[in-house]
Amino acid sequence: MPAVNRRRFLTISAAAAGAVGAGAFAGRALQAAPLYRWEGIALGAGASITLAHPEAERIVGRALAEIARLEGVFSLYRADSALTVLNTTGGLDAPPFELLQCLTLCGAVHGATQGLFDPTVQPLWRLYADSYEAGSAPTPQAVAAMQALVGWGDVRISAERIAFARPGMALTLNGVAQGYIADRVAALLSAEGLTNVLVDTGEMHALGGHPDGNAWPVALDVAGTILPNAVPLREMALASSAPRGTTFDEAGTQGHILNPATGAPSAQPWRLVSVTAPQAALADALSSAFSLMSRDEIVAALAAFPTARLAYLG
Amino acid sequence: MRLVRIARAFGFCSALVALAALSTPAAAQSAKPRLPEFTAHYPAEKLVEGAESYGPMRDDIPVMPLLKGGEIIGYAFMNSDIVGAIGYSSRPIHIIEAVSPDAVVLGAAILQQSEPLLQGGSREVAVKKLAASYAGRDLKPEAVTGGSGREYPYVSGVSVSVRVVDDSIIRSGLKVAFTLGLGGLELPNRQEGTYPTVNAAATAPTGWDAMLDAGLVKRLELTNATVDWAFAQPGQHAWATRYPNRGAPDDTFLDLYTTLISVPGIAASVLRPSEIDAMNAQMEEGGHAILIASSGEYSWRGSAFRDNGIYNRIELVQGDKTIKFSAREQVALFRISAEGAPLLMENSILFIPALANFDPTQPWRLQLLVQRNLGAIERAYLNYDIDFALPANFITAPWVTSEMLAEQARAEERAAQVAMRNSVWQNNTVEIAGLAVMLAVLTAAFFFQGYLTRSARLTFWFRIGYLSTTLVFLGWYANAQLSIVNLMALANSLRTGFDWETFLMDPMTFILWFSVAAALIFWGRGAYCGWLCPFGAMQELTNRLAKLLHIPQWTLPWGLNERLWAVKYIIFLGLFGVTLTSLDTAIKFAEVEPFRTAITLKFARAWPFTLYLSVLLFIGLFVERFFCRYLCPLGAALAIPARIRMFDWIKRYRDCGSPCQICANECMVQAIHPTGEINPNECLSCLHCQVQYQSKSVCPVVIKQVKRREKVAHGAHAVGAAIERTQVANHPHAIRVAE
Secondary structure: OEEEEEOOEEEEOOOOHHHHHOOOOOHHHHHHHHHHEEEEOOOOEEEEEEEEEHHHHHHHHHHHHHHHHHHHHOOOOOOOOHOOOOOOHHHEEEHHHHHHHHHHHHHHHHHOOOOOOOOHHHHHHHHHHHHHHHOOOHHHHHHHHOOOOHHHHHHHEEEOOOOOOOOOOOOOOOOOHHHHHHHHHHHHHHHHHOOOOEEOOOOOOEOOOOOOOEEEEEEEEEOEEEEEEEEEEEOOOOEEOOOOEEEOOOOOEEEEOEEEEOOOEEOOOOOOEEEEEHHHHHHHHHHHHHOOOOHHHHHHOOOOOOOOOEEEEE | OOOEEEOOOHHHHHHHHHHHHHOOOHHOOOOOOOHHHHHHOHHHHHOOOOOOEEOOOOOOOOOOEEEEOEEEEEEEEHHHHHHOOOOOOOOOEEEEEEEEEOOOEEEEEEEEEOOHOOOOOHHHHHHHHHHHHOOOOHHHHHHHHHHOOOOOOOOOOOOOHHHHHHHHHHHHHHHHHHHHHHHHOOOOOOOOOOOEEOOOOOOOOOOOOHHHHHHOOOOEEHHHHHHHEEEEEEEOOHHHHOOOOOOOOOOEEEEEEOOOOOOOHHHHHHHHHHHHHHHHHHOOOOOOEEEEEEOOOOOOOOOOHHHHHHHEEEEEOOOEEEEEEEEOEEEEEEEOOOOOOOOOOOEEEEEEEHOOOOOOOOOOEEEEEEEEEOOEEEEEEEEEEEOOOOOHEEOOOOOOOOHHHHHHHHHHHHHHHHHHHHHHHHHHHHHHHHHHHHHHHHHHHHHHHHOOOOHHHHHHHHHHHHHHHHHHHHHHHOOOOOOHHHHHHHHHHHHOOOOOHHHHHHHHHHHHHHHHHHHHHOOOOOOHHHOOOOOHHHHHHHHHHHHHOOOOOOOHHHHHHHHHHHHHHHHHHHHHHHHHHHHHHHHHHHHHHHHHHHHOOOOOOOOHHHHHHHHHHHHHOOOOOOOHHOOHHHHHHHHHHHHOOOOOOOOOOOOOOOOOHHHHOOOOOEEEEOOEEEOOOOOOOOOOOHHHHHOOOHHHHHHHHHHHHHHHHHOOHHHHHHHHHHHHHOOOOOOOOOO
8 A cells, every 4th residue: 555655764874974074063082983874675665874983884773673673673674573473363362562661652652642642543444545546435334343442451561472453453552652662762873972963763862962062953844845944853853743744645635543532534624734752753653643633632732742742733 | 375484492402503504605516507507498587587697607606696677686596506405306496596685585497307206297387386385485584594494485395396396595694694794794804814812721710709800700789879860860760769779879780600601611610510510411412601699789680580480671782693501400509619709699591592593702792681660560671782792812712724614514414314314204294203103013913824824814913904094195195106216316416416415314214225135134025015015015915906896807818927927027027127227217207106106196197198097007906916926017127036035925835736726826916836835926925815725624634634633533632732843844944754
C-alpha cells in the first residue's frame, strides 16, 4: 500500500564543522577528522549519516547495527520482528526490554489522552488500508467489527509475556517507535562521546546544538509550505504528525491517524502537529495523539507532561 | 515429498562451521570457472524469466550479472565454481543458479550431471524439478545457520545426489550473496591483515578497585532515590510514583557489577581456580561468559526464570544482536573472592553460546530491566545500560597471511562436507541398524554353519527368510543395491583424486562395500552375491516359486556352463575399459545390470529396461541365477579376488566327486566341478552342499560311516560322535589314517 506508507528518512548530522566553517566550536579531534558520509537504507527508506570524527566509520557501524536491532523489535514489515510475532501469534514470551519500555510509554500517553492514543488500532488501520487498496471505503459493519478488537486494556504486559486478551487484536507502534529509535541512537552516540548531533529518523533528537553554536535550525513542512527555522532545537527532541500528509484514499480526505473512539480518521482540522520533549518517543506519541484532539484538549493533556511543549499546531 | 529433519544437536555445531565457511570467497576453488562455457549454451531468459543477457564475468568471484534493459536484476553462477558439488558419481553436479540483489534465489537448473541413479527415469525428472523449486528461496534466513541445519528435501533412492543439489544450491548462493553483499549480507573482512582476538596472555591488576579503575569490571549503582526519580519522569506509568521504593532514599536499590569473565586475565583476577574450572567445564567451544554480581534490594534474577528458564531482567546487546541468558546453564557463586570485593549476594557466571556470534573484542552493553509492581496487575519498567569494552591491552591483532586464510578456507570447506555427511548418517539410523543386524546374523550363520546345516529344514527356511529380507528391506526399502557403477566411480576417483567424503555420503553402500571387502577375505564372493544382493535374492526367490510350480529346470551341460562363466568377466573388463575413457558412457553401458530397474526404480521405467529385466527373470525361472552366473559384471569383479580368501569354510570329503556327484548335481549355480572341488569364483555360499555334507540320508560317505560305527558300537554310540570323527578323518587337511 504505497499510498499509506509514510516516507521516512534517517539523517544523522554531527559536527560537520569544517563544512560550515565554525571550527571554533568543534573539538580539536573533530577539526582534524575528514567528513564521513554514509548513505544507504535504514528503517525501510533512504538514509544518511554525516559525521566528522576520527572513528566515524566505526561509530556509524554501531549506530546502524542498533537501528537494525530495533527494527527487529518494532517493525511491522519484518516477518521476524518481535512485534510481528506478537501480532500474528497473539503472545510473546520474554519480550525485548525496548518493547516493554515503549508500551509503558504508550500506556502513559493513552491515560493522559483519554484513550485517544491507542496502539491497538492496528486491526482497524489494516481494514482501512486494505479496503482503500481494493478501491472502496470500509463498510460501517466492518469498521464496527474491527473497532471491537481495539482496546488497550486488553493488552496484558509483563516482563515474562505480552499477550492479547482477545484473538485478532494487534498492535502498531508506528506512532512511537521512530521516536524511540531516535532516542536510542542518540544515547549510543552520546556514549561514544559525540556532543553536537542531530539524529533524524523521521522524528528528531538533538544532542547539543549545531556546531556553529546555535541551536539546530529545524524547518517545518506544513502541507507543502516550508517554514524555515521554525523550531530551534537544542538538547531536545521534536516529533511531528501530519494527519492528512498521508491518506488512505487518492482524494486525500481520509487521513492515516485513526480515532479509536469513532473508528474513523481524525475529524480535527490540523495539517501539522509538532511537539517537543526531552525524548523523541514521548514527542512522537503525543504528536500522534494530538492529531485527534482539539486545542483545549491538547492543552489539558499537556499538563501531565510538564517537559513537553506544543511547537506547532495548525 | 517426505521431509527429513536434521538432528538439532548436530545442526548446531555444523552451523558454526558452515558459517565460518561462508566467510571465505571462492578462493578454495582453484579450477578454471566453467560459467562462461555453460552460459554460452543456456540463455539468460531460460534461467530467469525476463532476463535478457549475461554481463561480463567478475574477476573476484565467477559470477555474471543478469541484465534486463541494461539493469542488473540478479547474478548468475555455477554452483560447482563456488562450492564443492561432488555427487555420488565423484563428479560435480553442475547447476546454474541466479540470485537477486536481495539474496533471493531467482532460478536454478541442473545443466550437467553424471549421477548413476539419475540417468533418465522419473527420478531425474524429480530432481530437476527439485532444483527448479529453489526459485523464490530467500537465502537471508539460511545465512543465520550458514546454510546447514535445515530440512532436506527427499526424493526416494537418490538421497546423496539430492543432498548435494540442496547443499550446493544454498551454500553457493550464500557465498555469492556474502561476497557481493546481497540482501544486506556482508562478508567479514577476509583479506590479509590483522584480526583482533582476545589476548590470553594479558593480566589484570589484582584487587577489585584496581579492576574497576582499569575498566575491566563495570558497575551500575542505583539508590532508591535515583530509581524513584526515574519512575517519576514523563512518559512513565501514571501510577509509578504511587509505589515508591521502601527504605531510605540513599539506601542501595541495586549495586551491580559485570565483566567478560571468559577472558583468561580477568578470570584469574576475579575467580578462584576451582571456579575457573567450573566455568571452563560448562563453556562450549567458541562460547563466552559474563559475570553478574550484585547486592541490594532489587534482584536481577527475578523469579520468572523458574518457569521459563530465562533471566528476563537482563540482556546483552552487541551490534544488532540481543542475547538473553539461560538460567539452566550458569555457575552460581556464593561470593566474589577477589581482593577488596564488596559483599555481593547474587552472583552468576552466565554463558553466551557460540552460535550467538559474540565478539569479545567489540564493545557490548548489559541492559537491566527494573520492574515496579503497581498493584496486582499493572507494572512499570525502566531500562538501564552498562557499557563494557575490553581495554586495548587485552586485545591482540596478529597478522594473518593469505596462505593462512586459504588453508582455513580449505579446512572450512572440508568441515562443511563432514557436516553434511554426518547428517546423512544420522538420518539413516534405521537402515544402518537393520543392515548391521543382517550382517551380524549372516556372520554368525557362517561361523556356526556346522550347527546350522545339521537341519536341512532350518537351513532352507533361514535362507528363504534371509533372502526375503535382503530383497524387501535392503533392496526395495533401503535401496542398498551395490552396483558395478560403485566400482567405476571408485576407479574414477582414484584417477582424479580420491576423497573419502564422497563415499561416506552413502552409509548403506559404504557399509556394504566394507563388509564385502571383509567377506572376500573370509568367504569369497558368496557372502554378498549369495545373501546380500537384492537382485540375486529376487532371482532365487522367483526361481523357488517356479520350482514350487514344477516348472522344469534346465541344467546346462558342464562344458557350456564353464564357457559361459567367462562372459561376465568379458563384460566387466569391457566396462572397466570404457570407464577409463568416459565415466558417463560407462554408466550408460552399466545398464547391463538390471538392478536399477528391479530394485531402486521398482520396475517403473521405460519399456526397453523392463523388457530386459523380464527376459532375465524369465530365463531365471528355468536356469537358476542365470544373470549372476554368466552376466553380472559386479559378480565378476568380486569373483576375481575370491581366491585370496584365507579360509576354506566349505567342507568336502576326499571321496567327493569320485564318484559321488550328488552335491555337484544339486548345486544351484553349478559351481562344483565333476572332479569334486568347488570353484570359489562361482560359489554363492548357499550352504546347500554343507547340509548334504552331514546328511545321514543323502551323503554316501556319512551313510557308510554311520553304518560302520553302528556295527562296531552296536548302535550304542552316539551317531553324532561318529560323524564328527568321520569329518575329521576325511578333512582334506587331516593326516590320513589307515583304516
